[in-house]
Amino acid sequence: MKIKPVLVLLALGVPLAALFVADVARAEEDAAAVSKEQLALYDKGPSSIDVSAYPAGIQKNYAVFREKCTLCHTLARPINCEFVLPDEWSRYIKRMMHKPGSMISPGQAKKIYEFLAFDSSVRKKALFDERLSKAAAADKADAEARIKEIIDLYAQK
Numbered sequence: 001m002k003i004k005p006v007l008v009l010l011a012l013g014v015p016l017a018a019l020f021v022a023d024v025a026r027a028e029e030d031a032a033a034v035s036k037e038q039l040a041l042y043d044k045g046p047s048s049i050d051v052s053a054y055p056a057g058i059q060k061n062y063a064v065f066r067e068k069c070t071l072c073h074t075l076a077r078p079i080n081c082e083f084v085l086p087d088e089w090s091r092y093i094k095r096m097m098h099k100p101g102s103m104i105s106p107g108q109a110k111k112i113y114e115f116l117a118f119d120s121s122v123r124k125k126a127l128f129d130e131r132l133s134k135a136a137a138a139d140k141a142d143a144e145a146r147i148k149e150i151i152d153l154y155a156q157k
């Protein structure tokens with residue numbers, strides 16, 4: 001029996017194409033840590049933070065955050081997302097810095113990081129504490145040390 005080349009191509013090509021599509025889909029999913037629906041929910045939440053009780057220097061950093069993190073999406077997105085631990089913030093801000101056209105300098109990124117890490121420990125305290133209670137001992141100690149460092153730094157400013 002002679003097998004038609006077109007059938008061989010189909011037989012091989014279809015599963016390969018399916019694999020390829022699945023891979024692309026997975027890569028896109030990895031790129032966005034959460035779904036589009038979840039992002040839309042964040043975007044619809046409150047779009048400002050009452051920083052009046054925060055240290056003066058942290059209030060200044062809030063202005064940097066507002067200016068730099070609204071270029072591509074709402075400010076509500078980072079305000080309502082579920083990142084809380086300092087390490088999550090430093091990694092995510094780096095990710096946003098590397099997006100084309102983001103124009104965030106390392107100095108600005110540091111201020112935004114200090115603002116968001118401090119803010120999460122206060123405004124999202126319940127979630128922050130829950131995450132800490134589930135974290136490995138070393139990660140918990142790291143998070144607590146980083147928050148203390150920020151508080152100590154801004155107490156003098």
Ligand code: HEC
Binds near residue numbers: 071104
């Ligand atoms: C150059 C465009 C750009 C800038 C500037 C930008 N973002 Fe984003 N941000 C995105 C895109 C695109 C997404 C959608 C998810 C992705 O691609 O990572 C996103 C998603 C997010 C999310 C949701 C992610 C999740 O998984 O929950 C947060 C939080 C966030 N950004 C925070 C920030 C912060 C904080 C800043 C300022 C330091 C910032 N973004 C600046 C483009 C940007």
